[in-house]
Amino acid sequence: MSDLTRSVGIVQAQTAVFDTPLHLASGAVLPDYQLCFETYGTLNAARSNAILICHALSGHHHVAGRYTPEDKAAGWWDNMVGPGKPIDTDRFFVVGLNNLGGCHGSTGPSSINPATGQPWGSSFPVMTVPDWVCSQARLADRLGIDRWAAVIGGSLGGMQALQWSIDYPERVAHALVIASAPKLSAQNIAFNDVARQAILTDPDFHGGDYYAHDAIPRRGLRLARMLGHITYLSDDGMGEKFGRMLKSGDYQFGYEVEFEIESYLRYQGDKFSDYFDANTYLLMTKALDYFDPAKDLNDDIVAALKKATARFMVASFTSDWRFSPERSREIVKALVAADKEVVYGEIESVHGHDAFLMLDEPYVNLMRAYLNRVAEEVSA
Amino acid sequence: MSAANTLRADLQLIADWVAPSSRVLDLGCGDGALLSWLNRHKAVRGYGVDFDVNNVVRCVQAGVNAIQGNLETGLAEFEDQRFDHVVLSQTIQAMHNTEQILVEMLRVGREAIVTFPNFGYWENRWQILQGHMPVSETIPYQWYNTPNIHWCMLGDFEALCAQNGIRVLERVVMNEAKRIHFLPNLRGSLAFYRVARQTA
Numbered sequence: 001m002s003d004l005t006r007s008v009g010i011v012q013a014q015t016a017v018f019d020t021p022l023h024l025a026s027g028a029v030l031p032d033y034q035l036c037f038e039t040y041g042t043l044n045a046a047r048s049n050a051i052l053i054c055h056a057l058s059g060h061h062h063v064a065g066r067y068t069p070e071d072k073a074a075g076w077w078d079n080m081v082g083p084g085k086p087i088d089t090d091r092f093f094v095v096g097l098n099n100l101g102g103c104h105g106s107t108g109p110s111s112i113n114p115a116t117g118q119p120w121g122s123s124f125p126v127m128t129v130p131d132w133v134c135s136q137a138r139l140a141d142r143l144g145i146d147r148w149a150a151v152i153g154g155s156l157g158g159m160q161a162l163q164w165s166i167d168y169p170e171r172v173a174h175a176l177v178i179a180s181a182p183k184l185s186a187q188n189i190a191f192n193d194v195a196r197q198a199i200l201t202d203p204d205f206h207g208g209d210y211y212a213h214d215a216i217p218r219r220g221l222r223l224a225r226m227l228g229h230i231t232y233l234s235d236d237g238m239g240e241k242f243g244r245m246l247k248s249g250d251y252q253f254g255y256e257v258e259f260e261i262e263s264y265l266r267y268q269g270d271k272f273s274d275y276f277d278a279n280t281y282l283l284m285t286k287a288l289d290y291f292d293p294a295k296d297l298n299d300d301i302v303a304a305l306k307k308a309t310a311r312f313m314v315a316s317f318t319s320d321w322r323f324s325p326e327r328s329r330e331i332v333k334a335l336v337a338a339d340k341e342v343v344y345g346e347i348e349s350v351h352g353h354d355a356f357l358m359l360d361e362p363y364v365n366l367m368r369a370y371l372n373r374v375a376e377e378v379s380a
Numbered sequence: 381m382s383a384a385n386t387l388r389a390d391l392q393l394i395a396d397w398v399a400p401s402s403r404v405l406d407l408g409c410g411d412g413a414l415l416s417w418l419n420r421h422k423a424v425r426g427y428g429v430d431f432d433v434n435n436v437v438r439c440v441q442a443g444v445n446a447i448q449g450n451l452e453t454g455l456a457e458f459e460d461q462r463f464d465h466v467v468l469s470q471t472i473q474a475m476h477n478t479e480q481i482l483v484e485m486l487r488v489g490r491e492a493i494v495t496f497p498n499f500g501y502w503e504n505r506w507q508i509l510q511g512h513m514p515v516s517e518t519i520p521y522q523w524y525n526t527p528n529i530h531w532c533m534l535g536d537f538e539a540l541c542a543q544n545g546i547r548v549l550e551r552v553v554m555n556e557a558k559r560i561h562f563l564p565n566l567r568g569s570l571a572f573y574r575v576a577r578q579t580a
Contacts, residue, residue, distance in 0.1 A: 336457055345437075
């Protein structure tokens, strides 16, 4: 019934340059910038079948497909986006972008600041979710998309989908908010701060201007990623995969890598610190911390969501403790109180927060059923 | 798909009680057949609630907004008096927190519609007299694997309502799609109640 094997095939990234200044929540102004994006599928004549994919902390515009047949890995949501897949590129025109402040081609801390000819580094402004949504709306204008059939995101991406529904109600038909939260808890912020401290205190950080010193705060970034990774997995999932397995079969009574989980985390940390920019990591975690659409409305999330006209799908995963089902239920409760249409699924999964990137069967079924409804509405 | 134009007889009776354009909460909504019909024929707005994610998927396929949730823990997702009708169809006998859900239904809704298999139905009584727990069309389980743990008869349910300040607005008792007026607690297999808070 479900064909999850087909792919969008070979894809190419594109760049859109914007010279209209972007006024940010912080008060800073980005005079000009570029956004790196990819598209899959075909925009229909009515321009009504477009879907925006918003990425999470370490994501980017390369959502599906491969750049060359030799590429080992496909885009980060290739299992969900493609022909015959739940986000079906035979029916939808799918857009993925790298958010501002990112390190995969959109303007960010590692880009050259035209005013100085040097990398932005520490002078790159802090971004917020509403800032991103505003920049994404400009990309939509550029692509001739007045209204998204759906805006979809997991985790930090889900926050963008929620923000879209509030900031541009007339431009979003459906918002799919997956493994997300209406705002971070103190515990979430605490984890983010430990990650930031790891980077900020790395001697190679140089106050954020490490590019000029030809240095990379690799140790900090690695620790940040290791910590993050623990919070993306569930205790059970980690236990199932690694348990107390030892690399060499017995205790070595030293501080080298002994347990498989140590080996796994160090590998993930090393890999991540090879390609991800530390300033981007800082910026993304701050955007998470600052996200709070009810802040200017006396903490009344219902009032914030009243403006939305989109219909919503909210999903959470039972073993996700970073953004637990309780947090998603807060969103659902607010949407019901705001008299919005909402579907909510609480998916049984051992994959923790990472489950939004996995293919637990009820999750795939729910996505498929919901997006089929979206497609039928736009006759795609 | 539940896009059929005909509803199961017991659901049709519930549907007849629902006012057009009202807000409906359907607890234990299953595949969403009732809400799907109500959406199309009475332009109601509302949500289904079901414990099973597969039922949430079926509801989405039927165009029904379903919220996955556990009725046993109450209806915390819903604010006071959000709905005109709150429906609990053939589920109350399988619940642990029977009294709580009844009270919760009338916290979030103006009116509640509760249906359940009548344990006082003569066939059930007859099977008990023969020395066995009843098994029938409306009670299709053996005693050792039944989800049904809180059986009641018409009088029992009405007593529970009275005890909680709940007023019976309307009662229908049926047997195989026929309304039973004479000796309902003996001749009726399925009970339908429309209830509301007693006015102060």
